[in-house]
Amino acid sequence: MHAKVEEQFKISPYLVFFLVHSIQLGVGILGFQRVVAKTAQQDAWISVILAGASLNIVLWLMYRILRNKEGDVIWIQQQIFGKMIGGLLGTVWIVYFLAMSATVLRTYIEVVQVWMFPKMETWALSLAFLILTYYCLAGGFRVVAGICFFGVVLPMYLILGILFPLEFAHFYNLLPVMNHSAKDILLSAKDMSLSYIGFTTLFIYYPFIKNPQKSYKWAQFGILFTVLIYLMVMVTTLVFYSQEQLEKLIWATLTAWKIVQLPFVERFEYIGISSWAIVVLPNICLSVWAAGRAARSLTKMKQRPLTLFFLLLIFIATILLKGRTEIDVLNDMVGRVGFYIIYGYIPFLFIVNLIYERVKHK
Amino acid sequence: MFKWLKKKKETGVKELPDLIALFSESKDFLQYEFPQNPQPFLIYYLKTMVDDNTLHRDIMPYIKKESVQTLEDLKAEVPIENIIITDDLQKINDGLLHGSVVIRPGKGGKECAIIKAPVNFTRNVSAPEVEFSVIGPKEAFVESLDNNVNLIRKRLPVENFKMKQIKIGKLSKTKVAVLYLEGIANEENVNTVIQRLEDIQIDQINDSSYLAQLISDNANSPFPQLIDTERPDRVASVLGEGKVAILADGSPLAIIGPTTLVEFFSAFEDYFLNWIIASAFRTIRFVAVLFSLLITPTYVAVLTYHYELIPKDLMATLISSRREIPMPPILEAIFLELAIELLREAGARLPTKVGQTIGIVGGIVIGTASVEAGLTSNVLLIFVALAALGSFTTPVYRMSNTIRLIRFPFLLFAHLWGLLGVVIAFCFMLIHLLRLTSLGRPILEPLYPLRIPDLKDALIRLPFSFQSKRPVQLQTENTIRFKGAQAKKKNDFDE
Numbered sequence: 001m002h003a004k005v006e007e008q009f010k011i012s013p014y015l016v017f018f019l020v021h022s023i024q025l026g027v028g029i030l031g032f033q034r035v036v037a038k039t040a041q042q043d044a045w046i047s048v049i050l051a052g053a054s055l056n057i058v059l060w061l062m063y064r065i066l067r068n069k070e071g072d073v074i075w076i077q078q079q080i081f082g083k084m085i086g087g088l089l090g091t092v093w094i095v096y097f098l099a100m101s102a103t104v105l106r107t108y109i110e111v112v113q114v115w116m117f118p119k120m121e122t123w124a125l126s127l128a129f130l131i132l133t134y135y136c137l138a139g140g141f142r143v144v145a146g147i148c149f150f151g152v153v154l155p156m157y158l159i160l161g162i163l164f165p166l167e168f169a170h171f172y173n174l175l176p177v178m179n180h181s182a183k184d185i186l187l188s189a190k191d192m193s194l195s196y197i198g199f200t201t202l203f204i205y206y207p208f209i210k211n212p213q214k215s216y217k218w219a220q221f222g223i224l225f226t227v228l229i230y231l232m233v234m235v236t237t238l239v240f241y242s243q244e245q246l247e248k249l250i251w252a253t254l255t256a257w258k259i260v261q262l263p264f265v266e267r268f269e270y271i272g273i274s275s276w277a278i279v280v281l282p283n284i285c286l287s288v289w290a291a292g293r294a295a296r297s298l299t300k301m302k303q304r305p306l307t308l309f310f311l312l313l314i315f316i317a318t319i320l321l322k323g324r325t326e327i328d329v330l331n332d333m334v335g336r337v338g339f340y341i342i343y344g345y346i347p348f349l350f351i352v353n354l355i356y357e358r359v360k361h362k
Numbered sequence: 363m364f365k366w367l368k369k370k371k372e373t374g375v376k377e378l379p380d381l382i383a384l385f386s387e388s389k390d391f392l393q394y395e396f397p398q399n400p401q402p403f404l405i406y407y408l409k410t411m412v413d414d415n416t417l418h419r420d421i422m423p424y425i426k427k428e429s430v431q432t433l434e435d436l437k438a439e440v441p442i443e444n445i446i447i448t449d450d451l452q453k454i455n456d457g458l459l460h461g462s463v464v465i466r467p468g469k470g471g472k473e474c475a476i477i478k479a480p481v482n483f484t485r486n487v488s489a490p491e492v493e494f495s496v497i498g499p500k501e502a503f504v505e506s507l508d509n510n511v512n513l514i515r516k517r518l519p520v521e522n523f524k525m526k527q528i529k530i531g532k533l534s535k536t537k538v539a540v541l542y543l544e545g546i547a548n549e550e551n552v553n554t555v556i557q558r559l560e561d562i563q564i565d566q567i568n569d570s571s572y573l574a575q576l577i578s579d580n581a582n583s584p585f586p587q588l589i590d591t592e593r594p595d596r597v598a599s600v601l602g603e604g605k606v607a608i609l610a611d612g613s614p615l616a617i618i619g620p621t622t623l624v625e626f627f628s629a630f631e632d633y634f635l636n637w638i639i640a641s642a643f644r645t646i647r648f649v650a651v652l653f654s655l656l657i658t659p660t661y662v663a664v665l666t667y668h669y670e671l672i673p674k675d676l677m678a679t680l681i682s683s684r685r686e687i688p689m690p691p692i693l694e695a696i697f698l699e700l701a702i703e704l705l706r707e708a709g710a711r712l713p714t715k716v717g718q719t720i721g722i723v724g725g726i727v728i729g730t731a732s733v734e735a736g737l738t739s740n741v742l743l744i745f746v747a748l749a750a751l752g753s754f755t756t757p758v759y760r761m762s763n764t765i766r767l768i769r770f771p772f773l774l775f776a777h778l779w780g781l782l783g784v785v786i787a788f789c790f791m792l793i794h795l796l797r798l799t800s801l802g803r804p805i806l807e808p809l810y811p812l813r814i815p816d817l818k819d820a821l822i823r824l825p826f827s828f829q830s831k832r833p834v835q836l837q838t839e840n841t842i843r844f845k846g847a848q849a850k851k852k853n854d855f856d857e
Contacts, residue, residue, distance in 0.1 A: 012811060112782060117667070125779075132789055139797035146796040146810045147789075266673045274781035281789055 004070065005207045011145045013215035020199045020222030022148040022282045027107040028195040029230065030276070031251040033237040036195075040188035041243055042173060043180045045234045047188035052227030054189070055196055058342050059223060061350045063216050066206045073203035074297040077349075080356045090298045093203070096337055097291035098310055100198060101284045102317040103327075103334045105129055108280045109318065110327055115254060115273055126318040129277075129284060130311045136285045137292065137307055141208050144282075144289050151282035155275050159229070161268055162236050162253070164260040169239040190339065194331075195230065197338030198283070199223070200346075204290040288314070378472060381451055382406060385458065395468060396425055402468035403436075411461035413481035416442070421463055421477060433467065433475045446476045484509060490592050492759055495631035502592040507537050507611035510594070514541065514607070514616075517598035522546070528559050530610075536567040537611040541597075547604045548837045551620060554801050555606050570613040577608075579799045584767055586760040587800045588619040589626065596630040604838035606801075620801035622808070622835060624820045627651065629757035632823050641822035647755045648821060651765055654752030657745045658695050658769065659776035659784045665691040667780035683739040692777040694738050698746040699769065701728060706750075706766075807835045 037044040069076055074093065078086030109125050136147050202219065209215045237252050240259075249255050260268035292307035299306070321327055385391040390410045396403045403425050407417070424430055424439045437445045446453065449472040454464055461480030466473075487509070490502035503510045515523060522544040530538050538559060542552050558577040567573060571590060578587040591597060597607050597616045608617040627647050632640040664671050665680070672680060687694060705724040709717040729747070733740045749769070756762035768791065775783035798805045808816030813834045818824045830845065832838040 014812070116780070116782065120779075125782075128786055132786065132793065135790070136793045136796075139793070142804075143793065143796045146806070147793060149810050149812070150792055150796075261673075264673065264676060265671060267668070267670045270668050270671050270781055274785045277782060277785040278789060278792075 007210075009141060010208050010210045011142060013209055013211055014218050015145045015149060016202075016209060016215040017218040017222040017225070018149045018152045019145060019205065019286065020202065020219045021225050022151045022279070023198040023201055023286050024196055024223070024226040025152075025229065026104050026198065026280060026283045027111065027276075029233060030111060030253045031249070032192070032195045032230070033234060033252040034246055034249055036188050036192045036234070037238070037243070037246055038188070038191070039184045040180050042175070042238055043178060043185055044188050044192075045174075045231060045238060046178070047185050047192050048231050048234050049227065050185065051189040051192035051196060052223065052230070054193070054343075055199075055223050055227075056220060058346055059199070059202075059216075059219055061346050062200075062202060063213070063219070065346075065350055065353050066203070067213065070207060072205075072207055072294065072297055073349075074294050076353070080349075080352055087298060090294060094291045094294045094298070096334075096341065097201065097204075097287045097294065098313060099330070099334050099337070101287040101291070102314045102321075103330050104280060104283045104287070105314065106318045106321050106327055107331060108276065110324070111251065111254070111273060111276075115251070115269060122322075123315070123319050126315055129281065130315055132281060133285050133288055134307070134311055136281075137289050138304070141205065141289065144285050147285055148282040151278050155279050158272055158275060159232075161257050161260050161272055162233055164268075165236055165240040165256045168259065169236070171239050173239050173242065174235075192230075193339055193342065194335030196223075196226065197335065197342060198287070200338070200341060201286050201290040204293050205286075376451075378449075378451065378454070378466070378474070381455060391458075401431075404466045404468050405463060406458065406466070407463040407479075408458055408461065411459070411481065412463060412479050413461070416479040417463060421479065425465065433465070433473060436465065436475055440477060442477055442479070444478060447473055448476065449473045482506065487513065493591060493593050493596070493630065493757060495629070495634065498631060498634040499593070499595045501594060503594060503609075503614040503616060505612050505614055507539060507609055510609050510614075510616070511539060511541070513594035514597050514601070517594060518543070518601060523601075526552075526556060528556070530559065530562050530564065530573075531567045532565045534566040534568065538567070538570075538573065539609045541601060541607040541609065543601050543604070546602070546832070546838055546840050547606055548839060551606050551801055551803075551836070555608065555619070559608070567610055568612065570608060570610040570615045570617050573608055573610055574617045579802065580797075583794065583798055584764050585623075585795070585798060585805075586626070586758070586764065587621070587798065587805060588617050589621045589758055590615040590617050590760065591630075591758075592616075593630055599630070599633070602843070604832050604836040604840075620803040620836065621805070622800070622803075622820075623795065623805050624809075626758045626761040627756060628819075628823070637823050637825040641824075644822060647757075650752035650755045654749040655765060655769055655772065656784065656788075657749050658699060658742070659772040659787070660781070661742060661745055662691045662695050662773055663776040663780040663784055666777060671781075680739075680741055683741045686736045687739055688736070690777075691742075692773065694742055695746070695773055696770075698732075698738050698742060699773070701732075702746055702750045703766065803835055808833075 033044070036047060040047050065073075065076065071079075074086075074090040077089045080086065081089065105126060106122075109120075109122055112125065113120050113122070136143055199219075199222075206212055233253055237246065237256060240256055241249065241252065246252060254269050254272065257269040257272045258267065262268075265271065288307065288310055291310050292303045295301070295306045295310070296303045321330060382393065385406070385408075386393070388408070390408055391406070392409050393404065393406045396405065405425065420442055421440060424436060427439065430436050430439055433447050437447060446457070448454070454474055454476060457476040457478075458464055461478070463477045463479050465475045465477065484504055484506040487501045487504055489500040493502075501513060503513065511525060520543070524542055524544045526540040528538050528540070529535050540552065540555055540559065555577070559573070562573070562576050564572070564576065574586070574588045574590060575581060580587065592615055594616075597618060600618050601607055605618050605620065608619075628644060629647075632644055635643070665684070669677065684691075689697070701724070705721065705728075708720050708724070712720060725747075729743055732738050733743055750766075753762050753765045756765060771790075772784060772787045775787040777783070779786065795806050796804075796810065804811060807813060808820050815831060816833050816835055818828045819833070830843050832841050832843055834841075
């Protein structure tokens, strides 16, 4: 059994665009360039496109799995694999979503500590964000979708900040095109895919969409928009920095923002980092919501105590994580797990689901 | 009913004389006897509630008539409709309290005639003061419910204009009217309003704003969730859109709902002006409100933490104005903001003429003096004054109060975490607004949920030819306002 979502709590299909896009665009975009450009160098932009294109297929697989089902992935897994294994897989999802939100939050706090307030206490900012998250989640999924919507629309002006460095661009940095082996480009694409993960929350909120299959094109548009923005940032970075410079920059986007100069603003990155809170908040909200919802389908408990418990876990996790290396390890781990989920587990689930449907219909 | 009456009732008010004795304790209660054959008439009324003209012109002469012997005769003769003959003490009691004249045959007989002759002192319809508009109608609601409904009905002469009436308040027994257009307004909205009004438990309703507070979705929100207006034209217009209006007797304000956040920033004058100009004014209002909300917190954030944000030349100006100020930016800002609040409150409590003097004294003297004394920087003084102006551009008074209030948490967060604090406070406000509803409909509509057709009259106002459909938000039963097609003018160029 699973709880059916009432019609009044459902969201319009077009909002899936914002849900998919907002969670893909988190802290990653502030500094993904160095990692991605490590192997493919000036051809890294090809990797950005390649990784993005592969997501289209994954998304298609996801919608194919969810088609004609009224439950979320937790329910589907229990149907297919039975109570035990299905429950175990469900737990993996919950842990994954929680790790995702903890990573995003801790990384953002790190950015704030490095760039704005070196003496800022981790717990204080973490607490503020988690209270906001709770306040948002307590309003139901409609509010979560709303914050995702505004998290995409309101910070649009930051795109202008990306364009400023073009004034000092050296476009021949991009040349020669395609002088890396396919292997190098694919390796970079693999690194890039770490930035794209997160939209798997779709597995959980799918039952909340009105006419869910109609949302498919919006989800695709969402991914397309993400790819476009990453591509823009990547190309700007590549033409602005030389390869040697880029290797040393952890937060290449933030460094590029320093170039922005307006008559009344000197250090644009302060505005950028502050505004980024509106980008990060939907990320945390959506993934904690997904964890809470998944746990609810799994345990049949109420979502409120579960969510409060999860928020406490995240709070403790963010305090315990100290220093650059630990955060890096966590980021890497979550990315790796996400990578295997997207390219390993989802195709696997797709095939199993196909067999399951065949057998059941006979 | 009245508690005191109930107690007495148990002890003794079972007969008419007991009731009369109870009333007689009030000085304005009068009773006369008209000796007459074969029996005298006794007459009771509250002097302060009864219209002298009616009494002397339409009642007295008939009582004195020889031919009038019984109450039935009286009922047939007196030229006033709806004369009730009853022995129900409750009805007699209510009648006396609402300005009726009670007549009783002197010898025996429990039955009385209740003749309505209430006096109504109301002021005349005058020009709107809170929602003044340079052009457009110049009438505003008054304190009489019938008068107010008349003002609206004159603008909507259609038979599906419906008025439901409820009495609310244990003591005040205020007549509350719910107005809507049947076949246009969503039944669900009307039912929600009536349901919530019926559920109200309160002793007195002295103004419709009591109702607005009692039936709003979230009473603990600083944001108003229903608009109150004193303009009959605005009420008529939103009724046509499919909204519901609530009027209370004794209140010159109508409440309209469901509403949206952007509606709080649209003046009704926007519809009197050409759409380009109206849209420009509306945009100015939104910018002014955002400015008013964010400028002082930004000032505090930047001067407390982010000096680097300001370019060198601008920094010089700021520093030179703050050079001799002993206080941190947050105290400086709070001092000035409180000063403005003080001026506003003093101005609002004092009579108009004194209030103006206070404004001048406060604005010019205190402002200049505090800068010269080195308590505040003149840059901040400019910002705070502009912010105050910005908040006053809001057409709905209730909303402008909210904007002035929520600036203070923003200031505190700015002091705590700089610009990041401002953004966090903003996120908090955003989530709060996302959760807020007006009669069950999301208040941030048409921004979220995004409803593109409703954007025609939100941040900007498109021309009337674009307004041919009713707002999607209201889920009206008849979505079409009028047929949008218009004959296109052709000139020689198109031929």
